[in-house]
Amino acid sequence: MKVQDGAFKKAERLTKLPPYLFAQLDETKRKLKEKGKEIIDLSIGDPDIPTPEPVIYRLIEASKNPVNHRYPSYEGLLSFREEVRKWYLNRFDVSLDPDGEILTLIGSKEGIAHISLGLLNPGDIALIPEPAYPVYQAGVIFANARPYYISLKEDRGFLPSLEEIDPEVASRAKLMWINYPNNPTGAIVKDDFFQKVVRFAKKFNIIVCHDLAYSEISYDGYKAPSLLQVEGAKEIGVEFHSLSKSFNMTGWRIGFVVGNRELINILRQVKTNVDSGVFQAVQEAGIEALKLGEKLTEKIKNIYRKRRDLFVEGLRKLGWKVNMPLATFYLWIRIPGGKSSIEFTQYLLEECGIMVTPGVGFGPSGEGYIRIALTVNEEKLKEALNRLEKIRVK
Numbered sequence: 001m002k003v004q005d006g007a008f009k010k011a012e013r014l015t016k017l018p019p020y021l022f023a024q025l026d027e028t029k030r031k032l033k034e035k036g037k038e039i040i041d042l043s044i045g046d047p048d049i050p051t052p053e054p055v056i057y058r059l060i061e062a063s064k065n066p067v068n069h070r071y072p073s074y075e076g077l078l079s080f081r082e083e084v085r086k087w088y089l090n091r092f093d094v095s096l097d098p099d100g101e102i103l104t105l106i107g108s109k110e111g112i113a114h115i116s117l118g119l120l121n122p123g124d125i126a127l128i129p130e131p132a133y134p135v136y137q138a139g140v141i142f143a144n145a146r147p148y149y150i151s152l153k154e155d156r157g158f159l160p161s162l163e164e165i166d167p168e169v170a171s172r173a174k175l176m177w178i179n180y181p182n183n184p185t186g187a188i189v190k191d192d193f194f195q196k197v198v199r200f201a202k203k204f205n206i207i208v209c210h211d212l213a214y215s216e217i218s219y220d221g222y223k224a225p226s227l228l229q230v231e232g233a234k235e236i237g238v239e240f241h242s243l244s245k246s247f248n249m250t251g252w253r254i255g256f257v258v259g260n261r262e263l264i265n266i267l268r269q270v271k272t273n274v275d276s277g278v279f280q281a282v283q284e285a286g287i288e289a290l291k292l293g294e295k296l297t298e299k300i301k302n303i304y305r306k307r308r309d310l311f312v313e314g315l316r317k318l319g320w321k322v323n324m325p326l327a328t329f330y331l332w333i334r335i336p337g338g339k340s341s342i343e344f345t346q347y348l349l350e351e352c353g354i355m356v357t358p359g360v361g362f363g364p365s366g367e368g369y370i371r372i373a374l375t376v377n378e379e380k381l382k383e384a385l386n387r388l389e390k391i392r393v394k
């Protein structure tokens with residue numbers, strides 16, 4: 001049937017996506033805005049700080065070059081991939097071949113969604129953590145494959161407990177997603193976690209996709225490791241990177257994936273059929289960002305660190321129990337009292353005009369938590385703390 005109840009009928013893959021849970025919140029937000037209430041929005045995982053100037057200047061120059069006005073190559077400029085190689089070697093001490101082990105992406109989200117189309121058949125199983133960035137699941141659902149959810153629990157530092165995965169399921173699973181530093185929990189890997197992942201993947205013949213979007217956002221001396229630092233990791237996996245969070249470039253749409261040659265070629269094959277690459281001038285700007293590397297990220301991190309300290313300490317003074325995250329710009333906070341994450345978000349919005357993200361939006365195990373994004377300036381964070389004074393959390 002093409003039409004049902006007078007409307008075009010969606011493909012099943014769209015109906016299999018989880019329902020949108022926040023309509024009521026959107027409605028409240030709209031009403032408050034109508035009344036002229038200034039909402040402090042702590043729900044947005046999108047840096048408020050502008051892209052560094054040298055990156056912008058490089059785009060301006062590169063955009064004048066007619067060579068860049070034509071279709072880019074599918075794998076991305078060799079000069080961009082070469083810069084990724086250097087950055088990886090310098091940052092992680094991992095060697096990569098720009099010819100086959102690196103692929104430019106139109107933002108990492110694009111690659112994250114598309115790799116499932118290249119790897120999964122209908123009915124195949126993919127292991128997906130939850131709470132998580134929703135795109136892992138969307139890609140798997142669009143491939144008509146089956147997500148098998150692994151709950152991330154606080155008492156395990158929000159790391160998946162690989163030993164507890166049913167071996168029956170593990171032997172049938174084709175793909176597994178991990179993401180550290182983690183959105184939304186702010187968790188980081190511990191000790192030998194990546195070694196365990198590689199061992200597990202080899203034992204059960206599972207492909208590992210690691211999302212390392214927050215590699216450069218970390219504090220207090222912590223530096224996020226790469227999965228590919230583990231011996232043998234390149235045999236079983238790939239790692240997705242983004243310039244979005246590292247260099248405040250979410251609007252530019254540039255990221256990359258590195259690692260196993262065959263897997264990268266499979267993703268490349270999907271992409272050659274659906275997109276035509278990243279505007280070369282943007283890739284040149286990306287080269288500039290990677291080249292300047294820590295010179296840029298140090299400043300960016302410092303801004304977030306100050307915000308983190310200010311807000312965590314402020315919340316603690318108000319009686320909230322909050323962990324100080326060592327990476328990402330998120331606070332993942334257990335909700336005081338007995339409210340659900342949507343109820344509590346609604347309450348914060350109505351009582352304080354503060355918007356946060358209900359944890360349940362990232363998966364059922366996110367229930368009982370909210371996510372706060374430190375993507376507003378210190379002044380607004382102070383104002384948020386003032387507003388929070390009037391609600392009791394004990």
Ligand SMILES: *Cc1c(COP(=O)(O)O)cnc(C)c1O
Pocket residue numbers: 045106107108109110133179183211213241242243244245250253254255
């Ligand atoms: C922001 C984000 C991304 C995607 O970033 P792009 O802008 O598409 O490169 C990927 N993974 C996680 C966990 C994110 O938070």
